[in-house]
Amino acid sequence: QVQLVESGGGLVHPGGSLRLSCAASGLTFSNHDMSWYRQGPGKERELVAFINTLGRTAYSTDSVKGRFTISRDNAKNTVYLQMNSLKPEDTAMYQCNARFSKDYWGQGTMVTVSS
Numbered sequence: 001q002v003q004l005v006e007s008g009g010g011l012v013h014p015g016g017s018l019r020l021s022c023a024a025s026g027l028t029f030s031n032h033d034m035s036w037y038r039q040g041p042g043k044e045r046e047l048v049a050f051i052n053t054l055g056r057t058a059y060s061t062d063s064v065k066g067r068f069t070i071s072r073d074n075a076k077n078t079v080y081l082q083m084n085s086l087k088p089e090d091t092a093m094y095q096c097n098a099r100f101s102k103d104y105w106g107q108g109t110m111v112t113v114s115s
Contacts (some may be wrong), residue, residue: 002026002104004096009065009109012086015025016113020081022106029077032100036070038092038111049081071097080102086113 008020020036033052039045047060048069059065069082079096095108 004098004104004106006094006096006106006109009094010112011112011114013115014087014113015083016086017082017085018111020083020109020111022079022081023105024077024079024098027098027100029098030074032090032104033096034070034072034079035097035099036079036094037097038090038094040089040092041094045095051079068072076082078091083111086111088113 001027004022006020006022008018010018012018030053033050035050036048037045038048048057048064049068051070051072055072057070059068067083067085072079091110091111091113095112096106098104
């Protein structure tokens with residue numbers, strides 16, 4: 001059974017940092033492209049960052065470029081999202097996604113940016 005378990009969310013002040021982790025099991029992690037999505041209050045889910053099996057990354061929104069960094073550790077079956085200079089508009093439920101022949105989703109971890 002495939003499981004993706006996110007962790008690392010929480011409450012942080014504007015300008016602060018968090019590192020999200022997504023631990024995968026039940027799949028061949030190195031074969032899967034990995035992504036982080038988020039859904040803010042009253043908003044649709046959006047793709048935030050992507051990393052393919054070769055480690056190539058992409059960031060889908062200008063608002064996170066230069067502040068967020070996605071990475072993966074295939075030895076630990078884990079993908080990370082380092083988030084710096086957080087803003088209130090980054091408040092959202094963050095979910096990781098694994099994709100190879102199908103999509104797998106985690107339950108998500110909540111990030112709240114507030115003073």
